[in-house]
Amino acid sequence: MAESSRPWELHLELELIKQIRRKALALAPCHSLTRPPKGIGDDCAVVIPNPGNDLLITTDTICEGIHFRLSYFSPLFLGRKLASVNLSDIAAMGGQPRWALLNMEVPPDLDKADSSFWQVFFKGLCQRLCQFGAILIGGDTVSAPSDRLSLSLSLIGEIKTGMACYRSGAKPGDLIYCSGYTGEAACGLTLLENPELMRFIPGPVRKRLCLKHLDPLPRISLGTALSKVGVNSLIDTSDGIASDLAHIAEESGLRAIVFQDILPVSRAVRAFCRAYCMKKGDFLQNLPLEYVLFGGEDFELIWTISPKLAKIAEQVATEVLGIKPFLLGRMEKGKGCYLDTGLKRIDISFKGYEH
Amino acid sequence: MAESSRPWELHLELELIKQIRRKALALAPCHSLTRPPKGIGDDCAVVIPNPGNDLLITTDTICEGIHFRLSYFSPLFLGRKLASVNLSDIAAMGGQPRWALLNMEVPPDLDKADSSFWQVFFKGLCQRLCQFGAILIGGDTVSAPSDRLSLSLSLIGEIKTGMACYRSGAKPGDLIYCSGYTGEAACGLTLLENPELMRFIPGPVRKRLCLKHLDPLPRISLGTALSKVGVNSLIDTSDGIASDLAHIAEESGLRAIVFQDILPVSRAVRAFCRAYCMKKGDFLQNLPLEYVLFGGEDFELIWTISPKLAKIAEQVATEVLGIKPFLLGRMEKGKGCYLDTGLKRIDISFKGYEH
Numbered sequence: 243m244a245e246s247s248r249p250w251e252l253h254l255e256l257e258l259i260k261q262i263r264r265k266a267l268a269l270a271p272c273h274s275l276t277r278p279p280k281g282i283g284d285d286c287a288v289v290i291p292n293p294g295n296d297l298l299i300t301t302d303t304i305c306e307g308i309h310f311r312l313s314y315f316s317p318l319f320l321g322r323k324l325a326s327v328n329l330s331d332i333a334a335m336g337g338q339p340r341w342a343l344l345n346m347e348v349p350p351d352l353d354k355a356d357s358s359f360w361q362v363f364f365k366g367l368c369q370r371l372c373q374f375g376a377i378l379i380g381g382d383t384v385s386a387p388s389d390r391l392s393l394s395l396s397l398i399g400e401i402k403t404g405m406a407c408y409r410s411g412a413k414p415g416d417l418i419y420c421s422g423y424t425g426e427a428a429c430g431l432t433l434l435e436n437p438e439l440m441r442f443i444p445g446p447v448r449k450r451l452c453l454k455h456l457d458p459l460p461r462i463s464l465g466t467a468l469s470k471v472g473v474n475s476l477i478d479t480s481d482g483i484a485s486d487l488a489h490i491a492e493e494s495g496l497r498a499i500v501f502q503d504i505l506p507v508s509r510a511v512r513a514f515c516r517a518y519c520m521k522k523g524d525f526l527q528n529l530p531l532e533y534v535l536f537g538g539e540d541f542e543l544i545w546t547i548s549p550k551l552a553k554i555a556e557q558v559a560t561e562v563l564g565i566k567p568f569l570l571g572r573m574e575k576g577k578g579c580y581l582d583t584g585l586k587r588i589d590i591s592f593k594g595y596e597h
Numbered sequence: 598m599a600e601s602s603r604p605w606e607l608h609l610e611l612e613l614i615k616q617i618r619r620k621a622l623a624l625a626p627c628h629s630l631t632r633p634p635k636g637i638g639d640d641c642a643v644v645i646p647n648p649g650n651d652l653l654i655t656t657d658t659i660c661e662g663i664h665f666r667l668s669y670f671s672p673l674f675l676g677r678k679l680a681s682v683n684l685s686d687i688a689a690m691g692g693q694p695r696w697a698l699l700n701m702e703v704p705p706d707l708d709k710a711d712s713s714f715w716q717v718f719f720k721g722l723c724q725r726l727c728q729f730g731a732i733l734i735g736g737d738t739v740s741a742p743s744d745r746l747s748l749s750l751s752l753i754g755e756i757k758t759g760m761a762c763y764r765s766g767a768k769p770g771d772l773i774y775c776s777g778y779t780g781e782a783a784c785g786l787t788l789l790e791n792p793e794l795m796r797f798i799p800g801p802v803r804k805r806l807c808l809k810h811l812d813p814l815p816r817i818s819l820g821t822a823l824s825k826v827g828v829n830s831l832i833d834t835s836d837g838i839a840s841d842l843a844h845i846a847e848e849s850g851l852r853a854i855v856f857q858d859i860l861p862v863s864r865a866v867r868a869f870c871r872a873y874c875m876k877k878g879d880f881l882q883n884l885p886l887e888y889v890l891f892g893g894e895d896f897e898l899i900w901t902i903s904p905k906l907a908k909i910a911e912q913v914a915t916e917v918l919g920i921k922p923f924l925l926g927r928m929e930k931g932k933g934c935y936l937d938t939g940l941k942r943i944d945i946s947f948k949g950y951e952h
Binding site for chain 1: 696740
């Protein structure tokens with residue numbers, strides 16, 4: 243119990259703290275936003291917040307076998323994705339990421355502790371954090387109670403006082419926009435989980451979809467730009483449009499309507515669905531729509547905004563993204579998230595996909 | 598994989614977020630230190646830091662089967678201990694705890710999710726946080742990759758800019774003090790892990806030792822008081838005197854000397870060791886000393902201070918604690934942590950106990 247696990251734990255923790263400290267400090271000069279933290283390896287890390295800011299605080303856990311498999315996740319992409327998932331939460335408030343803490347449950351597999359696995363993982367994690375102005379300042383390591391790796395990242399960001407964008411601010415009549423295609427990451431996950439599908443999909447499509455799952459980029463610049471424009475509500479597409487819009491609807495006490503005929507379906511999603519149906523020998527007409535509505539982890543941003551400001555936000559988003567954002571629908575009085583097919587309205591609140 | 602685990606995960610997460618929000622907000626008015634946070638259940642929690650403060654950031658993970666067993670940890674004590682372990686890290690910098698995030702890996706045992714287990718756990722967690730001026734503002738829940746519960750708490754504190762007390766500040770000639778008896782929590786753990794020993798120990802001693810392990814209190818008031826007095830270094834006794842002083846020695850580039858003849862051994866530790874030896878039929882002369890030096894998790898504070906200021910710190914500590922703190926030894930040039938027995942000096946750096 244505590245006695246027997248401690249020596250190994252202590253050893254790994256000390257070694258990892260030294261690694262983290264080296265990596266974190268080596269990367270520190272690449273951004274001037276955050277003054278270097280003190281106290282890494284101490285009881286707490288100590289950082290100096292910028293005056294006139296509120297703090298944004300978020301955390302996410304990913305477990306081997308539930309959220310990722312090491313069979314298709316390289317340690318570099320694993321580090322990057324852990325960072326991106328959390329960075330995206332800061333983006334979804336309109337904030338600037340600053341300081342991160344890592345909790346690791348490491349399975350009793352000493353290869354992983356000794357090998358280059360952790361070197362490469364920390365490289366991915368620290369570089370991705372640094373790319374968006376954040377820095378790893380500490381953490382905790384324990385030996386896992388199972389044979390699976392589990393990682394939690396907590397991230398603190400800053401935003402000018404009063405400028406945070408909540409899920410709860412949507413107004414009736416608001417237009418709903420999305421920063422990019424959805425469903426691609428979920429197609430990528432299906433491919434990675436079912437490699438026998440790979441040969442039915444053209445190479446560039448395969449690569450695009452898999453990378454969308456393995457290596458998503460958080461929309462930090464877009465989030466800060468939108469918070470300045472004055473969007474009414476903001477969220478990232480982590481659980482899929484249907485769930486994420488249901489959150490906005492619930493928190494704002496409104497109904498979100500998505501119009502099927504304007505829903506953006508990317509060419510890659512179409513190509514994937516064609517190949518999937520061909521392989522299964524079954525024509526699933528609604529498959530692209532299901533991926534687009536219910537597929538998670540694209541980490542795009544969804545915002546609602548008054549029609550008066552919508553065009554300005556569209557221009558700002560186009561400048562940041564390089565492409566025009568997509569109009570999805572409208573907020574109305576009522577509750578839930580509905581798909582308007584032109585013929586009827588279907589309740590899709592918090593629905594996930596099942597194949 | 599992701600698909601199959603999501604519905605349950607999502608359900609649990611939404612339900613727990615609602616529970617957390619209710620509990621956290623219900624407890625919010627009991628302290629006026631922190632303005633109520635916004636954004637619980639949003640992508641991030643949003644809090645307003647106090648101007649003129651640095652942030653202290655820490656995190657700790659505890660796993661069932663490694664750090665605790667549910668056979669002797671009630672959910673109330675589990676919640677309290679998770680809070681205390683993290684609060685103690687803030688105490689060890691001299692700071693004031695403010696905002697906490699909880700990451701949970703919940704085993705696929707729906708009883709736990711439905712029953713009063715979580716109600717009571719959150720009561721313990723939120724009350725203990727609140728007792729020391731902190732508030733739970735968010736977190737993440739995933740289904741565990743094993744059948745064991747795993748909990749991480751991340752805690753953010755504040756301290757007046759420049760006032761944080763590090764492990765690295767010890768000076769040669771500094772006196773080393775400790776706020777209370779050590780070894781008691783480790784005796785308690787031995788008892789809880791070996792219930793057959795219980796009947797050899799008087800009831801009040803048993804209770805004291807077990808509670809020291811199950812329900813330790815962080816030394817927040819003492820930490821803030823000591824930071825104002827101007828201690829040179831500060832740490833909490835989480836890994837045992839030998840390891841914790843070795844940290845101060847390493848980070849300060851010095852040697853820590855502990856004098857055996859002044860080491861405080863509590864009556865409870867003596868009574869436990871007598872009973873332990875009687876049960877084993879073996880006289881282990883060094884057993885109390887081993888518990889005092891190598892037993893962890895007492896969460897007392899150890900500080901080093903110049904001899905000139907030592908008396909003032911002693912008075913301040915006595916006022917806060919109600920008892921005099923214990924003098925343990927002295928910092929010298931050199932490295933490592935040594936026990937001075939009067940006859941020789943023994944290197945005890947980072948040593949843990951093994952029975």
